[in-house]
Amino acid sequence: MNAIIQCQQLAKRFGSKTVLQQLSFELQQGDVAALIGPNGAGKTTLFSILCGYLRPDSGNASIFGHKAGSSALFGKVAALPQDAQFDPAFSIGEQLDFYGRLQGLSSKAAREESKRVLALVDLTEQLQHKAGALSHGMRKRAAIAQAFIGTPRLVLLDEPTAGLDPVNALHIRQLISRLSGEVSFMISSHNIFELEQLCNKVLYLENGQLKQHSSSDTTTQQLQYLTLQLEQDNSEAISAALRQLPGLIDLHCAQRRELVLSYNPQHNADFDLAVLQCLAANGWRYRNLTKGQTLEQKLFNPA
Numbered sequence: 001m002n003a004i005i006q007c008q009q010l011a012k013r014f015g016s017k018t019v020l021q022q023l024s025f026e027l028q029q030g031d032v033a034a035l036i037g038p039n040g041a042g043k044t045t046l047f048s049i050l051c052g053y054l055r056p057d058s059g060n061a062s063i064f065g066h067k068a069g070s071s072a073l074f075g076k077v078a079a080l081p082q083d084a085q086f087d088p089a090f091s092i093g094e095q096l097d098f099y100g101r102l103q104g105l106s107s108k109a110a111r112e113e114s115k116r117v118l119a120l121v122d123l124t125e126q127l128q129h130k131a132g133a134l135s136h137g138m139r140k141r142a143a144i145a146q147a148f149i150g151t152p153r154l155v156l157l158d159e160p161t162a163g164l165d166p167v168n169a170l171h172i173r174q175l176i177s178r179l180s181g182e183v184s185f186m187i188s189s190h191n192i193f194e195l196e197q198l199c200n201k202v203l204y205l206e207n208g209q210l211k212q213h214s215s216s217d218t219t220t221q222q223l224q225y226l227t228l229q230l231e232q233d234n235s236e237a238i239s240a241a242l243r244q245l246p247g248l249i250d251l252h253c254a255q256r257r258e259l260v261l262s263y264n265p266q267h268n269a270d271f272d273l274a275v276l277q278c279l280a281a282n283g284w285r286y287r288n289l290t291k292g293q294t295l296e297q298k299l300f301n302p303a
């Protein structure tokens, strides 16, 4: 097996707060791996260590056999940081050219590369546009394009579809799926549904610890889903209470007044009942609670 990422006993603290604890896992060539976990679980910290932006306090992280962040990985590993931004003063093309030049391309080759990666995310027309003239979704797609400059063999994407509408999110998933034959991916997201469609491996982080590390064949297929439509704008309070329920794997706000929960019925066979009991105990009214596929899956993957 060709390991692309090997982490052994990785640990990281910020001051007195332990953010990652004794994290050990391996990803193989061709894997599309999901990194999931609640807010503050340590996903971005792990990404930052893998990218070489942060050093672990102890343990090892290696990529293609080299220490994370080492110069041997230059051009082989690319990342989309969670809050990637473009400079509003320059055009998208100029900024992508700059990243291409940093990778050693000539001006002409960098311009061709900028066009190629913008075409991947359907932004060919926006080459000359400044970032400020693009919608949030377009800026996000341009940032994803930046991660594909050159020929990276591993791409780390932190929340690649956050803030995108369902159609744009679908385009990004299709792009990842199309490229996954040539490139290995590690993707962090709160949207477990998209990860289920894309990923063959799941890393579940909670409080800086790896709770599950397994193939999606054996993990996500065991998961069940609930969509909870609320009567009022009290999703934050309800989410906080539901996150305490045993068996919960992920919870996200799919849209205003709609929460989507995934859970492992092997950990809690009566999870749906527990949700109803929690709502009743707090006097929270809801409009609808459904089991199964999301609207997005029904709309875009009717088969």
Ligand SMILES: Nc1ncnc2c1ncn2[C@@H]1O[C@H](COP(=O)(O)OP(=O)(O)OP(=O)(O)O)[C@@H](O)[C@H]1O
Binding pocket: 014, 019, 037, 038, 039, 040, 041, 042, 043, 044, 045, 046
């Ligand atoms: N530079 C820092 N200094 C101090 N604490 C930090 C720093 N970066 C992250 N943390 C803390 O480390 C913990 C993990 O943060 P991290 O951003 O890795 O979580 P996450 O899983 O990516 O969260 P989210 O899903 O909200 O993006 C949090 O408690 C956060 O407050």
